[in-house]
Amino acid sequence: EEKKAVQAGYWNLFRFDPRKKDAGESPFSLDSKEPTASYQDFIRSEVRYSSLVRSNPERADELFAIAEKDAKDRYEHLRKLVVLYGE
Secondary structure (H helix, E strand, O other): HHHHHHHHHHOOOOEEOEEEEEEOOOOOOOOOOOOOHHHHHHHHHHHHHHHHHHHHHHHHHHHHHHHHHHHHHHHHHHHHHHHHHHO
């Protein structure tokens, strides 16, 4: 499930090691690649969200769309940090 979460952009994997700056290396490393799987499919497969889909499907669609946009925005922010810290 963790791998699916990363592939869908639900989780992002990154590392920050300030000691690398002293060695002339980038302290920030984004390990996640751009999402390749469907965020909506992933989130709908999670049991914790299924009760919302059953009880209020319209609201679930709205909230899932917001969550997907937020996930995309977070990934773009992390990509900007890669540039900021130098790769």
